[in-house]
Amino acid sequence: MTSRPRIAMVLGDPAGIGPELIARLLADPATSEQADILLIADRDEWRRGMQVAGVELALAETDTLRFAQGAPRLYHWELDGKPAYPRGASSAEGGRYSLGTLSLALSLALSLAQSGQADSILFGPLNKSSLHAAGMDHSDELHWFAEQLGYHGAFCEFNVLDGLWTSRVTSHVALKDVPAMITPERVGAAIDLIDQALRRAGMATPRIAVCGLNPHNGDNGAFGREEIDVIAPAVAAARERGVNADGPFPADTIFLKVQGGPLQRQFDAIVTMYHDQGQIGIKLMGFSRGVTVQGGLPVPITTPAHGTAFDITQQGRADPGATLQAFQIACRMGAQRRAAAQA
The missing domain is CATH 3.40.718.10 (Isopropylmalate Dehydrogenase)
Incomplete structure (x- = not known):
């Protein structure tokens, strides 16, 4: 066969x-x-x-x-x-x-x-x-x-560029609606989805970075507590499930950690909280080479x-x-x- x-x-x-x-x-x-x-x-x-x-x-x-x-x-x-x-x-x-x-x-x-x-x-x-x-x-x-x-399960668009994958917790929704949609369950599902997809694409142990929601990652709660109360616990729970996830990281610097080829970058995938948080970064890295995978x-x-x-x-x-x-x-x-x- x-x-x-x-x-x-x-x-x-x-x-x-x-x-x-x-x-x-x-x-x-x-x-x-x-x-x-x-x-x-x-x-x-x-x-x-x-x-x-x-x-x-x-x-x-x-x-x-x-x-x-x-x-x-x-x-x-x-x-x-x-x-x-x-x-x-x-x-x-x-x-x-x-x-x-x-x-x-x-x-x-x-x-x-x-x-x-x-x-x-x-x-x-x-x-x-x-x-x-x-x-x-x-x-x-x-x-x-x-x-x-x-x-009827969880699904999400993935964007892929030269082996780097991005996912998002929310997608085609108004920005004003995003904070209420950032829940431990949704963040955890987004992490699991991209981990499973990368494994189906042939990667044995994907390295996954998770973004925060607020400027400066919330700055220890000064600009919002989603990182402390929602995102960090979801990342910890994913690690307990055996997923190689880390974060949350400030969204304005995370793409610096994935520059270069697969051997140079620190992560294989980034989970963002909303559409433009990841789309701007990955499209600037290579608009004409990007791919959308109908994930999940x-x-x-x-x-x-x-x-x-x-x-x-x-x-x-x-x-x-x-x-x-x-x-x-x-x-x-x-x-x-x-x-x-x-x-």
Whole structure:
């Protein structure tokens, strides 16, 4: 039996750079050497993506959702009443197509993963503004994935850059709502989630740093007591569970401890308390290489973290670095999942 992963791919929002990025990824012969790939895509959008990227790759089409060893295969889907939409812009019409991408293409990919036919999923960037303009009820695609999978456990977006992972206790919520959401249970769940994810990605003993919430880490209670009353006890409890966690650390200096490569940095992951606390740091370190992992779900799902980049779409200059990183993480996590299923 083989641990070679099977990856289902989806182009993402066709008004953005997703089709171009997936075209560049699949045109590289090294890609098909690492995994068996099934691209679930509108063939017209796939062809347009190749045209923009300046590459040509003749994928064998299949009318069944089946993987094959060797070259990637294409399963064509097309949205009924396909709307006309502007390229390079957020719009309700483009959002309708993106909702179709979720409800059709990504639903098919999830079904493959749930049945064990696919080991992981990689999708091109989606645009939340377009999705919400078209009527999406969920705050983001992560919550949509969880609902589709019938998953009711803890989950969170992870951002990954060159082997450094970040997680957060709260995500797409107003900043004024954050303090009330910082509880020992939520902090502990965030620590456990990223520890489990790193282990599934092949790291035996992840080193996890946990941020404080307040300026200067609360300065011994002068600027708030969350560090003393909530975060430090949650870190201590995680250590008692066997998790290699430390903190809390001041958020304005923690990223200094993770500079350099894996051998130089002091930690493998950072758990932050809210969205921008970690996102600013990791995006400054390498915006074009960052990856989002839909953390905590029973299926490994990855996507580039940079978004749809409407400002450069259709120009043929989108950087595929993050897509390549997302693919490699999908391969590692998919291989671990397949190996566990075969054990």
